[in-house]
Amino acid sequence: MVTRAVSEALPARVTRHAVEQRRLMYHGREFHFVSYDGLPANAKRAQAATDPAWWLMSAGTRWEVMPFQPGQAQEELDRGFTAWLDANVFRSPRAGGA
Numbered sequence: 492m493v494t495r496a497v498s499e500a501l502p503a504r505v506t507r508h509a510v511e512q513r514r515l516m517y518h519g520r521e522f523h524f525v526s527y528d529g530l531p532a533n534a535k536r537a538q539a540a541t542d543p544a545w546w547l548m549s550a551g552t553r554w555e556v557m558p559f560q561p562g563q564a565q566e567e568l569d570r571g572f573t574a575w576l577d578a579n580v581f582r583s584p585r586a587g588g589a
Contacts, residue, residue: 513545513565515572518581523548524572526559545572554579 511526524545532540543559545568556575 511559513568513572515569517573517576522572522576524556524568525553547575 510528513524515522515524525548526543526545529542529544530538530540532538545556545559546553547556557571
């Protein structure tokens with residue numbers, strides 16, 4: 492279960508979205524989640540628009556975790572983060588292999 496959670500807010504620079512960060516201790520490891528504003532579509536690069544989302548940051552890489560919803564309770568965020576971690580980081584190997 493969650494043993495420690497810290498929330499930090501960073502000032503927004505160019506966008507109206509205030510970047511939020513959460514550090515979460517889970518299964519003895521610390522995970523760093525950051526919210527990012529969505530981006531408009533870019534036809535020149537054939538990129539679709541993206542919605543604001545929470546991302547897991549690790550070793551210079553990021554993985555999209557779940558949609559960002561302003562004002563979401565910390566307990567609700569922790570449940571979403573831990574469910575994602577269980578499904579994507581701590582998933583058990585398939586049973587019944589050769």
